[in-house]
Every structure is written in C-alpha cells, then in structure tokens.
Amino acid sequence: MVKGIENKSNDQRPFEPSPPFAIEAREVNIAYGARRAVLDVTLKVPEHTIVALIGPSGCGKSTLLRSMNRMNDFVNNATVTGEILFRGQNIYESGADPVSIRRQIGMVFQKPNPFPTSIRKNITWGPKINGYQGDYEELVETSLRRAALWDEVAGKLDESGLALSGGQQQRLCIARAIAMDPDVILMDEPCSALDPSSTLKIENLLLELKDRFTIIIVTHNMQQARRVSDYTAFMYQGELIEYGPTDEVFETPRQELTRDYVSGRFG
Amino acid sequence: MSEIDLTQGSTGLSNQVINRAPDLQGQFLSGSTLWRPRRGRRKFFGVLFLLLTLLATLIGVAALIVLLESVISQGWSRLSWDFINNFPSRIASRAGIKAALVGSVYLTGLVAVIAIPVGVGAAVYLEEFAADTRWRRIIDINIANLAGVPSIVYGMLGLMLFVRICAFGHSLLAGACTMSLLILPVIIVTSREALKTVPQGVRLAALGLGATKWQTVRAHVLPTALPGILTGVILSLSRAVGETAPLLMIGALSYMAFVPESPMDDFTVLPIQIFNWSSRPQDEFRVAAAAGILVLMGILLTVNSCAIVMRMRYQRKMQW
Secondary structure (H helix, E strand, C coil), X not given: CHHHHHCCCCCCCCCCCXXXXXXXXXXXXXXXXCEEEEEXXXXXXXXXXXXEEECCCCCCHHHXXXXXXXXXXXXXXXXXXXXXXXXXXXXCCCCCCHHHHHHHXXXXXXXXXXXXXXXXXXXXXXXXXXXXXXXXXXXXHXXXXXXXXXXXXXXXXXXXXXXXXXXXXXXXHHHHHHHCCCCEEEEECCCCCCXXXXXXXXXXXXXXXXXXXXXXXXXXXXXXXXXXXXXXXXXXXXXXXXXXXXXXXXXXXXXXXXXXXXXXXXX | XXXXXXXXXXXXXXXXXXXXXXCCCCHHHHHCCCCCCCHHHHXXXXXXXXXXXXXXXXXXXXXXXXXXXXXXHHHHHHCCHHHHHCCCCCCXXXXXXXXXXXXXXXXXXXXXXXXXXXXXXXXXXXHHHCCCXXXXXXXXXXXXXXXXXXXXXXXXXXXXXXXXXXXXXXXXHHHHHHHHHHHHHHHHHHHHHHHHCCCHHHHHHHHHCXXXXXXXHHHHHXXXXXXXXXXXXXXXXXXXXXXXXXXXXXXXXXXXXXXXXXXXXXXXXXXXXXXXXXXXXXXXXXXHHHHHHHHHHHHHHHHHHHHHHHHHHHHXXXXX
C-alpha cells in the first residue's frame, strides 16, 4: 500500500486542469488536535464541472470538503493551514467572513436534513435571512423544478418537509441549496442513505445542475463517481494520490494505489 | 441454512441438530449436558421483577390518593369564595387566603420574568456558543451541583445579598430574586438537555445556508427545543410556588392584611400561610390549612396541565 505513496513523485507531469477555477486548494493541511487528517493537498476545481472525491473511509475527503466552505469551523480543534481560494480569494485569510462564504458555497449533507417545517419554508428561509428581494413563490418553484422535485410536491408545499421520502428529502435539501443561487455546491455522500432509484434521480439532477453550478461531491460509490464526475480526485490516508479526468483515473490510473482502489482491491 | 450441509459434520453437535425434533418444551436442550437453560427460574425472576416495579408504582399512587383523600375530606367544605377573597383573621371562620394567593401569583410571575430569560440564555450560551474549554467544564459541574444545594442555603444567600446588600428589604422583589436563584440551575440543566436533543443536522443545514449562529439558534434550534425547555421551566416554576424555607429565611410575613401592590411591598405566599395555620392549636385553623392546600394543589395541577397542553400543541406545529 505504501509503495503507491512513494511512487507519487514519478516523472509524469501532474494533471493541470484549465482555468477559470471555482475552488483552488493550495498545500492544505488539516488536523484535528494532533491527528492530521489532510496532508498537503493541492487541488484545482474548474468552474462548471463535477469533481468527485473518492477514497476509503477516513482518508480525509469529507474533511477536505468541509474545509471548502469553512464548515470545519464548528469542529472542535480543527486547524487548517495553507490556502483555499474561492474566486481567487483565500477564504481562510483574516478578514474573510465565513457567513458570506457559506452563502456562496452551499452544502448538501450525507443524511437528508430538512428543517422540521413546511416544504415552502425549507426553501425560503435561507434567501429570507440573506435579504432576497425577488418573488418568493417563483423562487420556490424554480428551485424545486431544478431539483426535479416540483412535480412530486407542487400541491403540498405547506406540508412538512419531513413527511417526504428519504430521496425526496435529499432533493429538497438540494433545492434549498440551489435557492441561494450559490457558485459552488459541496455534497458529502449525498446518496449514501438513499435507495438506488432515488440515487439515480439525484445523479441525473447533478448532470443538469452542472451548467449553473460547480459541484464537488464526496462519494464512496465508485460507479457513481464514474457516472457523474468530470474529474476525480483519489485520496488515501490524508494525501491526494491522484487527480485527473475521471476516465483516466478509472481506466489508466498513473498510481498503483489508485489502480488497486478503483478496481476494488481495497477500500 | 440450506448452504450448510450439516450431514457432513463430524462433531457430535451437528448430529444432534439433525436428529432434533421440534422442541417446544425444551426437552432436547434440557437433556443436553452442555446447556442448562433453567427456564422456570428465569421466568420466575421475570415475573418477580414485574411485580416489584408494579409495587413501586402503586406506592407512589397510593400515597397521593391518601394525601388527597385526607385533605379533601378536611378542607373541601371550607372552600368558598369568601375563603379566597378574605384576608387572614384571628377568627378562624373568617380567615381567608387573599393576601397569600395574590402574593404567590405575583411572586411566581416575577420569578418567571427573572429566571426564564437568564436560565434559557445561560443554557443557549453554554450549549450553542461556548467553546469546549476547561473553564466551561468547570462551570458545567458547578451548575449541576448548584441544583442540589438545600433551599435554606439559598434563603441565607438571599437574605445577605438581596435583603441587606441590595437593600430590597423583606419585599416581593427580594423573594423573587432568591427564588430565581434557587430554580436557575434546574432551568439551565433542563434547557441544555432540550437543546442537546436538537439534531445536529438542523444546525449544520442552517449554517450552511449562510446563517449566523444567532439566526440558526433563533429560527431553528430554539423552536425545536422549546417543548423540552417549557417542561423544565414549568416544573421549576411549580417548585418555586411550593417552596417555603428560603422565603421564611428572608423574612416574608406570615400575617398580612393587605395585598402587595409593588415589587417593593411586603408579601406572604400560600405555603407560608398554610404552615402558619397548621401550627395553630385550634382545629378550625387546621381545616383552613387543608383548604389552602387544596387551592395550592389546584394551582399546581392547572399550571402543569397548561404546560402539557402547550407542549403538545407546539410539537404538532413543528411538523416532525
């Protein structure tokens, strides 16, 4: 296993995606107290693409994802060094405001977590606290349509979001994130709690959302990474082992470790 | 089971398994030397435990019934509008609880105004904002311990702090401040427990939409935790209604022929009035005490039922 890490510095040039970048991580290190979770990761995410973060449990992919909109701020003892650039601005510099960063970099969580209130209010609360001046009814409809949920909930917008099925709840959470009109949406294993048909719906949805948003998705499901993502980053024990176009990472991986992982030899 | 071919097994166990007939009475296992199920014994202990817990429940219920029965039989006939609307009197048949009843209501209201914002505020700070440092843990332990301090000690604290240093005198305000201190730890502890039951996902969802911590707490965490917070608040307020010792300590009156009109006025409360009557030699005052207990219990039961109704309404509104 360790052989793969040593091989990292081989003669092939590292993959360079073309700008503009939505998110750019530069030599990012993240530690929880003394435990180092992410080691020296540099990763460029081009705009309007889907980037999948894959790797075995505990490899640091969720930690890296959460650092991209400063959700790590709420984790005890988490320290981030290095830079994470969003539109060229380091979101960890001293003047950066995490509240406005999260307003522009939305997040969808592993477990569907709608607010315990109506479907409508689930969508409108975020825009409301951020001073949205437009038409709220229209916003609710477009967000739900974009999340491919409108047809299923159109007649019951005042019913509880929690009365929906798991897959519908997760699409509601995506609609809630979309309603903020963010630049980037971070997704932390959004399908891990869902059945295959809900998963399929969400995957199709991601492909449509790509036109408007940049999506970074953490997934345990390698088929899913393959189906939806343009680029794939493979992480192992906190290090970014390989990053490149999804086809290349899965079909002609440069690292032995990547090959072992994507072929299902471990993980 | 079908994948495992038991007939190929070489151990004695698998042979036994094959030969086993349906064994509903435990014949097979009790015949084995490896297993000693002792079913009869286990069932006996199961039933015994059930009966013991039932007995424990009945003891509580029985005590309540005996108490109610004796109080009602003594005091029911004494209850009348005059009893509620009269001031206490030397003449037992004319004595009433007006001053004490009004004092209890005012005191509870003042305690609610002081203790709810302070208690819930402290709970929100400790649960939602404070970083997990050594200091916070020291505060945590101290608050939990404060809940166990005897009420008479709070009375002494109130006497020194509010009656003397703040110079509130033996007033309603001094009493309310003392009672607030007494129930604060309970409100803080129960409110924190309620806040802990709010799913973390709700907080993260709100924060992830670009909400500030205050917006998150205000719009999602507090409403979700409110039924639990209400329960704690009401239970501690009922405790404040019933407490006597700290108020005696700070010098609440036992005889009052007027109704307090401002927080700085002298006051008395129902438990003190009851205590005072029940220590008189005349039987008629004992009857008055029983009637006073009925009023006090009526108030407590009403308040607690209100709490339950409010909680149920709110839970329905939350659409869980």
